[in-house]
Amino acid sequence: MAQNIVTEATPYRTRPTMPPVLRGFLWAAIGFLVLNMATIAVDPFRGHPFITEISAVIGWVGGVIGWLLGVGGWEGVVLPLFGVPNPWVAAPGWRKYLELSTEHKVIGIQYLISSTGTFGIAGLLAMGIRYELMQPSLHFFTYPDQYLTAVGVHGTLMMFAVGTVALVGGLGNYMVPLMIGAKGTVFPRLSGIGHWLVPAGVLTVIFSPLFGYWTTGWRGYEPLASQDPSGIIYYYLGVAALTLSSTCVAVNLAATIVFHRSNGVTWARLPLFVWGILTVSLLNLIWLPEIQMTFVLGLLDRLVPFNFFDAIGSPLNYLSLFWLFGHPEVYIVVVPALALWNEIIPVMAQKSLFGRSWAVIGLIFVMMLSGLVWAHHMFTNMRNSEMFPFSFFTEMISIPTGFSFLAAIGTLWKSRYRLFTPGLLVIMSMFNFLVGGLTGVFLADPPVNLEVHNTFFVVAHFHYTIIGGMVFTWVAAMYYWIPKLSGRMYNEFWGKLLAIVIFIGFNGAFSQMFLLGLHGMNRWVPAYPPYLKPMNYEVSLFAFLLGAGFIGHGIHLWWTWVKGPVTPDNPWNGRTLEWLTTSPPPPENFNGEVLVTGSFYRYDIDKPAAVLHPPE
Amino acid sequence: MGEVVGFVVVWIILSLLAEWGLSAVKAHTLYDVIASQGFLAERAFNFLATWLTPVFVFVVVYLIYVLIRFHAPNGKPERSRSQFIRNKGFVAFWVGFSFFVNILFWLHPTSADLEQMFASDMPSRNHGDLIVDVTARQWEWIFSYPQYKVTQAVNHLGEDELELPVGRKVEFVMRSYDPFHTYDVYAGVIHDFWIPAFGTKEDVIPGITRYEYIRPTVLASYKTNPMVRVQCAEVCGPGHPWMEAPVSIVTPSHFSKWIKHQQTLEAHAGG
Numbered sequence A: 001m002a003q004n005i006v007t008e009a010t011p012y013r014t015r016p017t018m019p020p021v022l023r024g025f026l027w028a029a030i031g032f033l034v035l036n037m038a039t040i041a042v043d044p045f046r047g048h049p050f051i052t053e054i055s056a057v058i059g060w061v062g063g064v065i066g067w068l069l070g071v072g073g074w075e076g077v078v079l080p081l082f083g084v085p086n087p088w089v090a091a092p093g094w095r096k097y098l099e100l101s102t103e104h105k106v107i108g109i110q111y112l113i114s115s116t117g118t119f120g121i122a123g124l125l126a127m128g129i130r131y132e133l134m135q136p137s138l139h140f141f142t143y144p145d146q147y148l149t150a151v152g153v154h155g156t157l158m159m160f161a162v163g164t165v166a167l168v169g170g171l172g173n174y175m176v177p178l179m180i181g182a183k184g185t186v187f188p189r190l191s192g193i194g195h196w197l198v199p200a201g202v203l204t205v206i207f208s209p210l211f212g213y214w215t216t217g218w219r220g221y222e223p224l225a226s227q228d229p230s231g232i233i234y235y236y237l238g239v240a241a242l243t244l245s246s247t248c249v250a251v252n253l254a255a256t257i258v259f260h261r262s263n264g265v266t267w268a269r270l271p272l273f274v275w276g277i278l279t280v281s282l283l284n285l286i287w288l289p290e291i292q293m294t295f296v297l298g299l300l301d302r303l304v305p306f307n308f309f310d311a312i313g314s315p316l317n318y319l320s321l322f323w324l325f326g327h328p329e330v331y332i333v334v335v336p337a338l339a340l341w342n343e344i345i346p347v348m349a350q351k352s353l354f355g356r357s358w359a360v361i362g363l364i365f366v367m368m369l370s371g372l373v374w375a376h377h378m379f380t381n382m383r384n385s386e387m388f389p390f391s392f393f394t395e396m397i398s399i400p401t402g403f404s405f406l407a408a409i410g411t412l413w414k415s416r417y418r419l420f421t422p423g424l425l426v427i428m429s430m431f432n433f434l435v436g437g438l439t440g441v442f443l444a445d446p447p448v449n450l451e452v453h454n455t456f457f458v459v460a461h462f463h464y465t466i467i468g469g470m471v472f473t474w475v476a477a478m479y480y481w482i483p484k485l486s487g488r489m490y491n492e493f494w495g496k497l498l499a500i501v502i503f504i505g506f507n508g509a510f511s512q513m514f515l516l517g518l519h520g521m522n523r524w525v526p527a528y529p530p531y532l533k534p535m536n537y538e539v540s541l542f543a544f545l546l547g548a549g550f551i552g553h554g555i556h557l558w559w560t561w562v563k564g565p566v567t568p569d570n571p572w573n574g575r576t577l578e579w580l581t582t583s584p585p586p587p588e589n590f591n592g593e594v595l596v597t598g599s600f601y602r603y604d605i606d607k608p609a610a611v612l613h614p615p616e
Numbered sequence B: 001m002g003e004v005v006g007f008v009v010v011w012i013i014l015s016l017l018a019e020w021g022l023s024a025v026k027a028h029t030l031y032d033v034i035a036s037q038g039f040l041a042e043r044a045f046n047f048l049a050t051w052l053t054p055v056f057v058f059v060v061v062y063l064i065y066v067l068i069r070f071h072a073p074n075g076k077p078e079r080s081r082s083q084f085i086r087n088k089g090f091v092a093f094w095v096g097f098s099f100f101v102n103i104l105f106w107l108h109p110t111s112a113d114l115e116q117m118f119a120s121d122m123p124s125r126n127h128g129d130l131i132v133d134v135t136a137r138q139w140e141w142i143f144s145y146p147q148y149k150v151t152q153a154v155n156h157l158g159e160d161e162l163e164l165p166v167g168r169k170v171e172f173v174m175r176s177y178d179p180f181h182t183y184d185v186y187a188g189v190i191h192d193f194w195i196p197a198f199g200t201k202e203d204v205i206p207g208i209t210r211y212e213y214i215r216p217t218v219l220a221s222y223k224t225n226p227m228v229r230v231q232c233a234e235v236c237g238p239g240h241p242w243m244e245a246p247v248s249i250v251t252p253s254h255f256s257k258w259i260k261h262q263q264t265l266e267a268h269a270g271g
């Protein structure tokens, strides 16, 4: 009873007076300074520097908290926790993307923007790496450790802010509730605040070199990390923020899939992309905390210091702890992409999905097996007896992975496949991932592995799976769903042309890296024996073409978003639920109640899979 | 059915052509190997390539087939006349074949080769090996020949070098620490002892002594083949790319001369 009175008596001002992002930066600075000084006061260091390694860590925590509160966490999360009513009024227009949001579609686009921006930055670093490698000696970077930092920042950002994020935090957040007929997600505030950890983490990693060039690459191998300058600390912390963000996504989307499916979306009818996101979320929930704890150990090893991972402790423990997460991570990246193939192909082909249950079983078994193969990254340093099980499971995991091909191939047979840009890119992605997967079989054989491990053969292999598999599919999915996101259609000519450009650039660059590896080119080297120069030179030229192609796609998609011709709600004639509503969807996703009565993947049936009952 | 037969015929023909192309490439060997372990790896590589070629061709031909035969001429959504969602034969073929191939690969080459590799590491097989102590430090490879009381082999420029007699089994005893700064626990990091032309590599890990057994079988030298070099293959800080050393595989008589030379050098060193 008292509560109502309070509500009316104290109209709380809920819009901040300055743009939330600006306020975020300001509060971050304040948060950093406060906790930094508090630490220095408690724990002064000889020579009295203003920032020490320890205060930099604790100050950083204050900075991140300030940032999260500043972008809207204060009004959107903290005040409501204390029962202050009417928490947060979303800004109109494009400004809603620049502040805390609780709407999954806005959050999805925020993740997509953050991921794309990071892809641009980390991609630029890749161009720098390839420019350096055009010559056999240092000519572009000033110091070798500067080059190694570029490689490390490139890898770290690409893995933790692009590979793990774009299809899950981005398209997953946007599409999953739509595809299960839900009006929202289970933990909208957690999800909203989670996004803002991405810019925090990315900025932390990008600016880490200011504290000294770190040389370990994205794996942070010990004991080298303990020896590195302080910049490595901001690698640990940046990754902590990024993985925390993905954990929030996993909690929210897994719960949403389990509890918020609309009437008739049974487990047997669950769309494939949703299965992909569910399996990936489980992987994230299991393995992200594991890597976070590992990095806490690494951080403590350095700050205290302990001797967990040096010659007195055991360097191999770090390696195992890293790859325990590291291998599932590659499936976290690729599983949503595999699921998307079989989401897009039936629609483009207007043909029923072949072997749907095999496709789902494949995703689930990949998820379960991915925790059993980590040490195939460690054939060069394991006991002999361990080689048998790890090569066994590694070879076996290609079987469920192949089920995604099985379903796709069965669906394509005798179809009328429409070669629109998304369709073309999916075909290209299947080719690329095939190369990545088959070269993985070579790597699974220890004697071959011992020769090509840590060479450019491996660099080529994993870029084939990640760029070739995941990034190509990401681009395909963007073209597929941009009409849904914006209500506008891209330009078919430019879409196809740019698809061909990245296909040529990608294959030209990375196929030759296999040969470089076989000819003795190792990784993490800004300088190499001169006999390897001609091929490196060519690789770099193709890499620049690839970079230009990605920029082209970015501009084209941006143009579509603001200026593309308006398109009908369901331009592809798809049957999944996101096509049942308007494009773009209203804030509540559906104007009415969704009732699903049939399969999303049966094109032999005229009746739509679902109906929308308008509100009474 | 006709469609299936047509596709299978194209697949078989192109697979045969691809196998023929592969054998042409294999004749030039994808990488140069000059040691026992390397031949093992190369054979495994070629075996896998031979079996995976038809798989690769299958999917690639299929995708091209789709682009040519199964694409809708105009972008109109038009249903396919055949709308099957299962086909027992195809699924059985696919799942069965992938189990078969993967189990085959694990038995051969993987397990068979591993047994062979482990056998060559057994003490009973390694009497009278040439022992080379390999010390990895940031950023240098140091080679000593304890049987000949040579503590650090160097060439005429004073750079570390590794010289081995052809045909004799070698036991590398590998450690990572800095002999000049033994008090610094952080000075040891992981390195990786790799001679590309030997076809194998092994991490050198602080706190652990590791062994590698190998028999170089071909005369070779860094001067004529840059793959005959020791190269650190695990990132170990800014000096990593330059952590390399030239290798030569020489005749036994040349090797004894070289060892004598090293002994004289050391006898005069510091004197």
Ligand code: HEM
Residues within 6 Å of the ligand: A123, A126, A127, A129, A130, A151, A152, A154, A155, A156, A158, A159, A162, A163, A216, A217, A218, A219, A459, A463, A466, A467, A471, A522, A523, A524, A525, A543, A546, A547
């Ligand atoms: C855009 C084109 C790209 C190019 C030209 C490129 C190029 C490279 C090169 C040459 C290296 C090896 C550096 C070395 O070992 O010396 C590398 C490392 C790496 N890249 Fe990329 N890359 C690209 C995109 C990506 C993407 C999209 C991802 C993942 C989403 C990615 C993930 C990685 C990772 C994890 C490493 C390992 C870093 C390390 O060793 O610590 N890259 N990249």
Ligand SMILES: [Cu+2]
Residues within 6 Å of the ligand: A326, A327, A330, A373, A374, A376, A377
């Ligand atoms: Cu792995």
Ligand SMILES: [Cu+2]
Residues within 6 Å of the ligand: B191, B192, B232, B233, B234, B235, B236, B237, B239, B240, B241, B243
């Ligand atoms: Cu190294």
